[in-house]
Structures are given as C-alpha cells and as structure tokens.
Amino acid sequence: MPATTSVTLNTGAVMPTVGLGTWKSKPGQVEHAVEFALKNGYKHIDTAAGYQNETEVGQGIKASGLPREKIFLTTKLDNPDQRHPAKALEASLGKLDTPYLDLWLMHWPAPMTRDGKADREHDWLDTWKTMEDLYLAHPEKLKAIGVSNFSVEYFERLLKVARVVPAVNQIELHPSCPQDDVVEFCQSKGIVLTAYSPLGSDNSPLLKNETVTKIAAKYGVQPANVLVSLHANKPMHTVLPKSVTNERILNNAKIIDLTPEEIGELHDIDKTHHFRACHPAWTGFGGIGFPDCK
Numbered sequence: 001m002p003a004t005t006s007v008t009l010n011t012g013a014v015m016p017t018v019g020l021g022t023w024k025s026k027p028g029q030v031e032h033a034v035e036f037a038l039k040n041g042y043k044h045i046d047t048a049a050g051y052q053n054e055t056e057v058g059q060g061i062k063a064s065g066l067p068r069e070k071i072f073l074t075t076k077l078d079n080p081d082q083r084h085p086a087k088a089l090e091a092s093l094g095k096l097d098t099p100y101l102d103l104w105l106m107h108w109p110a111p112m113t114r115d116g117k118a119d120r121e122h123d124w125l126d127t128w129k130t131m132e133d134l135y136l137a138h139p140e141k142l143k144a145i146g147v148s149n150f151s152v153e154y155f156e157r158l159l160k161v162a163r164v165v166p167a168v169n170q171i172e173l174h175p176s177c178p179q180d181d182v183v184e185f186c187q188s189k190g191i192v193l194t195a196y197s198p199l200g201s202d203n204s205p206l207l208k209n210e211t212v213t214k215i216a217a218k219y220g221v222q223p224a225n226v227l228v229s230l231h232a233n234k235p236m237h238t239v240l241p242k243s244v245t246n247e248r249i250l251n252n253a254k255i256i257d258l259t260p261e262e263i264g265e266l267h268d269i270d271k272t273h274h275f276r277a278c279h280p281a282w283t284g285f286g287g288i289g290f291p292d293c294k
Contacts, residue, residue: 003232003255009167010190011144013102015072017232018253019044021196021242027056029244034060037249038071046170046194046240047096048076048107049088054095062097074103074170074194076148079112079283082119082127086134093141100141105148105170106131110283118284125158132164146170148196149280152185153289159189168238170194174227175206175269177276181291187236195231195239199224201277209273211265219256224248226256230266233258 004017020037022030022045030053034045038061047057054075061071075096081088089104106127111119128147135142146168150158159165169186171179173195186193200206207223216223224241231239232255241252258266280288287293 002257003229004235004237005255007192007236007238009103009144009192010165011167013143013167015103015168015192015238016042016044017238018042018228018255019046019072019074019194019238019240020249021240022047022053022057023051023196023242025051025053025242025244027053031056031060031063033244033249035063036246038064038066040250041253042249043070044072044074044238046074046196048105049078049081049092050076050107054092055097058096058098068098072102073098074105074168075101076105076107077127077131079108079110080114080116080119082106082111082124083122085127085130089134089141100143103144103146103168104131104135104142105146105168108149108280108283109147109154109288110149110280110285112283125161128158128162132162135164144168146191148194149288150182151289151291152181155182155185155189165189166191168192168194170196170240172197172276172278173231173237173239174198174200174204174277175209175212175230175266176200176273177292178267178270179290183234190236192236192238193231195237197277198231198239198241199227200275204277205273205275206269209269211269215258215262215265221254221256222251224252225254226258226266228252229256229258230263233263 144167148170
C-alpha cells in the first residue's frame, strides 16, 4: 500500500502518521526540536510525564506559533501516578500549558512507587477504569485515551471489562521487533499502533543492516527513512522518529512508498536479528505478557 499521511482513530479523530518523539530529549534541546518540527511540517508531538520534559514541549508548541487545534499532542500517565490519574492529568495539562490532550496513554501496565519499585498492591486495570471515568466525564480535556507497551495477554484482560476500547497501543516496533501478534490483535479490534524506537534505538545495528541499506540505496534515501517509512506503509500505524537536530528532524519526515516484497524483506530481519531496545523487565513486572520476554 502507498504510505499514509494520517490514520483515523476509533473516536473518529485524525492522527498524523509521523510524529516527533521526545524520549531522552532533554530540556534545553527539546523546546527547539518541537518548535522546529512544527514549523517544518510536523503536526504530531509525543511526550510523557515520565520523560520529564512536558513543560519544555509545551514551550516549543507555543513558540511554533501553530494554533493548538492544528497539532496532535500525546502524553502519558507515569507509572508512579497510577493511583492518582486525575491529579496526574491536571499536572500534565498544566506543564504542557494546554486545555486538552488529543491522546492520553497509560505508559506501562506497571504501577510503581515513588522510589521506582513495583507497586504490587495496585492493579493497572483499576487505573484504566479511572482513565475511562476521566475520558467520559471530561471530553473537553481528553479527546482519546489509549495504552502503551500492552501485550495480547494484557489486552485480553483489559477488553473483558473495558467501557472504552483504547484508541492506540504505542509499542516498540522495528524490523528486529515486529510484534506480529500484537499488531494483528490490535488491528482486529480497530486499535491504531504507534511505533516507538522505529530505528531500533540509538546506534542501532538496523541502520547498517544489508537489507535496509539496499532498499535505501534503491530510493536514494537514508536507512532511517526506510525504517520510519516501514510503519507508514502499513494500515493503522503511526510512527515516532525522534531527534533534537534540525537536519535529522527534517530527514526523518521523508516517507517513501515500499513494495510488499520490500516490507517482507524487512520483516525477515527478525528471523536472524531479534532484539528489543526497551525490555519491560525494568518495571519489576517481568515480561508483562510479551512472548519474547518470558
């Protein structure tokens, strides 16, 4: 299929396919990155309370001069805030200096204490129920809610009781971590996938992979363009390349159309070079249902 420029969520809202990711983008750099991206064609910005840069992302949005309604803005509920979603939502809205979020995600199905330990006394499903309450009560503040880092196993538990089907599942996706089971499950339920770490993280071996470089040479683009474009060439996918340098921010937005054969070749990389840039074990909850993390 030709690459998309946007996808439609189960709420009817339109989400631009390519967004600027801001994980590891530090205050002092991220303000400029957001401003530059928005002034140069980006319409979708992704941040999180856990990134500790929401204030600066908000400053970048303001500095861009773009009207708020022209921007799709996502942030995420941090793990230590799972017992207090309403308070956390207000904190995010305040730091971002925005009256509403286009999308609010549960960052991980992994409640944590303030000192970074697994909070086993609290159930993430109760957090989701509170997020649903807030969404249903405050449509003026929350245009959509969703999840991040959810496996099929965790989704099945959630959907048994959900009043609101998550609009999005944001997960690690790249040729060495294609997560076909999660992708197929979400697509069957009308849930959009957002790919984080589409390059496979910093200094990724994928940037030098022979299949990736061969396709890049064919189209006269950088390997990063192939890896970002992979997701734009799939239905119901959005993707978050991240950078704080002007040149890379511009380059990452160049999307190419890939053939079905090329998509197949990229997917075959996982058979011999599987890896995750972000293994869920750091949360203290093990593999959280992902088959390759058990």
